[in-house]
Amino acid sequence: MYRMEGGKAFTQALQNIADLVPLPFLSSFVGVGIKVLQACQDASTIEETVKDLQERVFGVVLEVVNSTVASNDEGSVELRGGIETLQSVLADILEDLAKIQAQRRWLLVFFRGLNKDRVDRCVSRLAMALKKFQLRVETSQLRIETSQLRVEDVLARITALRPQLDRIEDAVNQFSQPHKATSHREDMRLLPPIFVGRDALVDRVARLFATQKTSRVCLTGVGGVGKTSAAVAVTESSIIRNIFPKEYIFWVPCITAKSSDLLRRILYTQLRITAATYDSLDPLIAELNESKQPRLLLLDNFETPWLSGLDAHEVEQIIRRLEALPHIALLVTITSGMPPQGIKWEHVSLPALEPAAAREVFKTTYRNAAGGFELVADDAQLDNVLESLGHIPLAITLMATHGGHLGASLDDLLVDWGKAGTEMLSAGRLSMDDTISLSMERGVKSNHNALTLLAILSMLPAGTTGENLLKWWARTIHISTRAVAILRTAAVIEQDRGAFATSRIFVLPTIQSYMSHQNRISVDVRNQVHDACYDFVMRHKSVPDDRKFKSDLEALASEETNIQGLLMDIPVDAPRPNAVDALIAFSFYQSWTKPSTVVASHALEVARAAYDDPHVTDRDAAARRVAAAHECLGKLFLILNRYDEACGHFEEAATRYKSLHGRSDLHCAGEALMQLVRTWSLSTEDPGDLESLVTEAQTNLAHDKNDQYHVARGLIGFGRLLRWSNHLDEVLDPLSRAKDIFEKLDCPASTAECLYHMARTYAYQNEYAQALSISKDALKQADESGDAGLIRRTLRITARYLMVLGLHQEASDIIARTLSESQAAGGPGTIAQALELLAYNCAGMMDVAGARVAYQGAQAQFTKIISTQLGRDGVERCSTNLGMLDGLIVMEQNDFSRLKHPLPMY
Structure with missing residues (x-):
């Protein structure tokens, strides 16, 4: 049948040489025959009847061409008359088919009988014309058996006819071939063996070609991201193939076209068009314009002529002339998003692969390169490698191939990547460096x-x-x-x-x-960037009581990854000026946001090395930096619930601050001691006698009576000591005095801290309504300061007081925020306390299933710090409560009252 590949190949051959046949009347006949066949294809709604007509017309055209080309009497009047009669019949059939096509599709259902009769009459007229033709050319022994023509016969005759047609085409092509013209035509690229993660984008691009309005598409992306593969996939999509038959999709590789002249030559070659010279585009445009058959041109790597060539204007003129032909669709791949102007491009940016697709490409490529052996690694390890490659398909393929051939582990590959970088990514002619x-x-x-x-x-x-x-x-x-x-x-x-x-x-x-x-x-650029980094950090150095603290946090957050990377590059033995100060300042910033000991540990190492340098001139300044590094590291370990390590650093910091000449750093020693007191109170069930330590801390903080800020900081410590020692009637006085000072100095963080301890004092005395009111004020001040740790602590006590007062719905909102803030902090103790609050509140709302899940999560987090009192107590409470909830389907108030509540509830 015509619709089979053999029929398509035959009609393509006829289309290519119709104008080259030396008999004009035969050429004209073939042209009409092809139009009838195409019309049959379009009118295929009345399927069986049109199939029969297709088959008969196909057989007639085949036999006429075959007999005429093979005849020794091609100028015969009888032969010509018979062909012209057949052509007239075909023209009438074409007109009838056009009438069928003009009907609305839904009307074809109602006119099926009428149309069938019309097609049947076409078949009859064709049969009668064939009989007359047989009589006219009887001497040429033309035999047509249209009623029993089989597909096998058609294909066999195509095979016999093809050499004759090829000889004619070759002769004409050779005659028309310009001197020195390239005759090598490149085939369309094949899709890579592993092509995943692009289906949605390919479908989106293909749909753009559904109308002429969006038939100029520019596919952009960095080198190696897979633009060529995506474009080839577009040309192979069913959507495109329904618009452009395969023979009308042209691959135009531009990677070697470094001039407009080379681009023209490539266009002539790939579009199978010959001319006397390639110096002008006119013959190519004329040839394309002669047929209105839609064509798709894929211009791959167009950045070469457009961005690397010396005559971009001429290149632009070529593209604009192609674009002026409405039936010519353009799909251009280019690294830049700036293609030639004056054309209404549809821009589609090709992103890097999504993580899941990137993993699949890596694993499959590795397995193939390793002869079937699977990569041994978890997804987290693999994701680290893929992130270092930017999820770029070419880089992934090359890295996986390299690793698979060697049987290398991901750790080995990361080491190689650190040493050689993109140099290691090559396979055959492919190279990321290139x-x-x-x-x-x-x-x-x-x-x-x-x-x-x-x-x-x-x-x-x-x-x-x-x-x-x-x-x-x-x-x-x-x-x-x-x-x-x-x-x-x-x-x-x-x-x-x-x-x-x-x-x-x-x-x-x-x-x-x-x-x-x-x-x-260059070294100069590296030094400049590092100096800029240190300056940036120091310009945004502040503490929670500074009004610019929140804006400084935002500024540092915007460059956090860059800063951390540059600070970790600071050498231990020869840091640049301000490097140590920047390390310490940034470490404190992380203690207020996302705690991590990596930078702080490096800061301590660099500070110690600078202090030990025999050539150091200001030893007090160097010692102060070591003390500050210890204090910051202690604070980070405290947040991460690593209390033993925190205590050691706070003790070392206090000792070093006190040993400095003069008394200007005693308030720093007092702050370190206050942190030490807090850590001891959390790390053990019986912290021992804290009174002497708190007294020393307060003395150090208040050594300068004119320094009201630090005097008030000492009052906070004294108030906390009174609460710990159960002198509740005396607690509020020092805290209130401290709060008044901080409010006058406009210090939101310290004001919030005072209110926090005042609220807990009221709660300890079972005055929860008063405690809730104060805790809400504390939360406002904490929010204003931007101190994340203080915000988390204040949120927790506010949620507790709401639950005690039975305000569980309001508590839900507070707990939701508490969980978010705790997750950001990352410490298991912090997360565990938030989850336990959630579990207890769920139980208070009679949500037994929610309570059970939350208690299980809290227990898992408390277990991570089981070495601390906080962890041991938390595991015991969660375990007990889970036992009570076991088997419980409906929660009753009596069940809730039996649960152990989070500690402390004040």
Whole structure:
């Protein structure tokens, strides 16, 4: 049948050589025959009848061409007359089919009988014309058996006819071939063996070609992200194949087209069009314009002629002339999002792979390269590797192939990546370095500012905003929009949408790795970026009682990843000026946000090395830095419920502060001692005699009576001691005096701390209504300060007081926020206390299932700190309550009253 591949191949051959047949009347006949066959295909709603007509017309055209080409009497009047008669019949059939096609599709159902009769009459007319044709050409022994023509016969005759048609086509092509023209035509690229994670994007791009309005699509993305594969997948989609038959989809590889001349030659070759010369595009445009058959041109790697060539204007003219043909659809892959102007492009950016797809590509590629052996690693380990590669498909494929061939572990691969970077990513002709280097050649290497800017951005793994780039990181060089445009055009940086000042500009991990090796970033640039980092941290150094504390937190948070990476690069033996101060300041920042001991431990190591340096001139300053590093590390261990380690650092900090010359650092010793007291009270059931320690802390804090701030800090410590020693009638006086001082000094964090302890004192005396009111005031002040740790503690007591007062719905809102804040902090003790509050409140709301799940979560977190009193008590309470809830289906008030409540409830 015509609709089979053999029929398609035959009609394609006829279409290609119809105008080359030396008999004009035969050429005309073939043209009409092809139109009838195509019309039959379009009118296939009346399926069986049209199939029969297709088959008969197909057989007639085949036999006529075969007999005429093989005849020794091609000029016969009889032969010509018979063919012209058949052509007239075919023209009438074509007209009837056009009438059928003109009907609305839903009307075809009602006119099925009428249309069937019309097609049957077409078949009859064709049969009669064939009989007359047989008589006219009887001497040529034409035999047509249309009523019994089989597919096998058709295919056999195509095979016999093909060499004759090929000889004619080859002869004409050879005659028309211009001198020195390239005759090598590249086939469409194949999809890679592993192609996942792109289905939605491929479908989206394919649908854009459904109308001429969106038939100019620009697929953009960095080198190695898989633009070519995605574009090929688009051309193979069923949506595209319904619009453009396979023979009308053309692959135009532009990677070697470094000039408009080469681009023209490639177009002629790939589109199978010949001309006397390739110096003009006119013959190609004329050929494309002659047939209105829709065609799809895939111009792959278009950045080469457009961005790397020397005659971009001429390249633009070529594209605009192609675009002017409405039946020519364009799919362009390019690294830059700036294709030729004057064309209404549909821009589609190809992102890196999603984590799940990236894992699948890596594992499958590794297994194939390893001869079937599976990669032994969990997803978390693999995700670390994939993140270092930026989830770029080419980098993933090369890394997995490299690892699979060697049987290497992920740890081995990460070590290699750290040492060699993108140099290790190569397989055969594929190389990540080559891909990046090609991008770099697009104006970057020849522009000093652009290259310097790329080096700076490559040292900032998280990228930065345009404002911070100009104000901090690149302030020593003049950054013009030209330099940014060059880097974006070369696709070595990416920029979020929006205004330059607020949008984030960043370099992908593969580019960062490429730049970090082979001394591609100069020492001067490295020093400049590090100095900018230290300055940025010190300019945003503050404490919770400073009014600018919250804005400083936001500023540091915006650059946290970059800062941490740069600070961890500080060498222990030779830090630059301000490096140690920046390390300590940033460590304190993390104690107020997301606690981590990594930077603080490095800060202590660097501070100790600086203090031990025999060439140090200011030993007091060096000693002060060591003390501050100990204090900060102690604070972090306290937040993370590692109490024993915290105590050691607080003790060391207090000792070092007290040993400094003069008395200006005694208040620092007092603060360290206050933290030590708090840690001891949490770490053991019987912290022992804390009175002498609190007295010493208060004395150190209040050594300068004119320093009202630290005098008030000492009063807080004294008030806490009175509460611990059960002198409740005396607690509120020092706390109230301290609160008054902090309010006058406009210190929200310390004011909140005073209110926090006052609320707990009232709660301890069972005055929960008063305690709740004060705790809400404390929460407002804590929120105003921005101190996350203080906010968490205040949230917890507010939730407790609400539950005691039976306000469980209001408590739910507070607990939800408590859980969020605790999760951000990350300490198991903090999370455990929030989950236990949730469990108890669920029970108070008679939600037994919710209570059970929350208690199980709290128990798991308390178990992580089982070595502490807090952990042991928490595990015991959760275990007891889970036992009471076991088997319980409906919660009653009596059941709730039997549960152990969180401790303390004050």
